[in-house]
Amino acid sequence: MHDNIQTIEYGTKTIQFNLSYSNRETLEIAVYPDQTVWVTAPEDSSLDKIYDKVRHRRRWITKQIKHFDRFENEEQEFEYISGETHWYLGKQYRLKILQVGNEVQESVKLKRGYFVIHSRKKENADYVKTQLDAWYREKAEKKFQDRLMVCLGIVQKYGIGKPKKLKVYQMDKRWGSYTTSGNILLNPDLIKHPVYCIDYVIIHELCHIKHPQHDSKFYDFLKKVLPDWQKRKHKLEGYK
Ligand SMILES: [Zn+2]
Known part of the structure; x- marks a missing residue:
């Protein structure tokens, strides 16, 4: 077993994929929500043959990658x-x-x-x-405040209190942010998504009150507060 990263080029584009071999009959290609491409090939396949097959599926791969680009989807x-x-x-x-x-x-x-x-x-x-x-x-202004109240009910037993303010704020490539001045900013586009996902973003930002950085302490804490946060994040990013 060995894993490695390969790159194929076609026209002006490139596709990068993680290649591994396994004891299987056919080549398998998977694209994950984090937009990485994974190819599993039969043990005895030549690199040329693998490249051919990946190149053959390139349209499908590009489409999948695009599908998982949350902001690409958002900005349709x-x-x-x-x-x-x-x-x-x-x-x-x-x-x-x-x-x-x-x-x-x-x-x-x-x-x-x-x-x-x-x-x-x-x-x-x-x-x-x-x-x-x-x-x-207008809906976002109201709904986000309502959900903040619900989310505060979830986080308060972990010692987290109210942020200074919750503001609806258009951001380019972020759903939410916790500012150094103690405010939570939420992207108005979140209102297009299920409450289940809105709550995830609010709770993520509330956890920053305790742990400002995205370090392991932050993620350990988030998992404790919201055990299914990854499921919610995937849903928000269009992974079904
Ligand atoms: Zn964060």
Whole structure:
């Protein structure tokens, strides 16, 4: 048994994978949620043959890697047209966008599996996006505070108290953050995910009150407070 890291190139792209051999008949390729690629080959396969097979599956591999890129998934391009699927608390809703005149109040509502949006500029994607984002932001402000209360109930027996403030704050590549000034910041996009995942991020940040660094003490503590944190993290990252 030996493990090693291999790189194949095609066009301008490369795929890196961990190669190991085992007593099996066929070659197996797996892509894990951390976006690493693992290839297990039969003991007697030549490196050339392995490279060929990996190259042959490259489209599938790239697709899997992309699937596990949480921010890639998060930043998918929306058109903001009727029929398009959007998410709220882990559930899917389709957009139904209705034109209204200037004298009519605009609104965003959840109704029977739809996001019903009354808009003065139905055809303007940026405009509808602003309406929907404002709705998400408002829900996030409320829901995150509610969940903070629930999560505080879980962590208080481990000696963790309230953070100074919880703020909804747009961050580029993070779900949450615990600042040096004692505030918790949460990405508004979290509101698109299940409460189960929102709680994970809040509890993760609350644990930083006791252990600011991502060291082994932090992870030991997190595991004690929230034994299934990894499951929740995987769910948040799109691993099903
Ligand atoms: Zn952290």
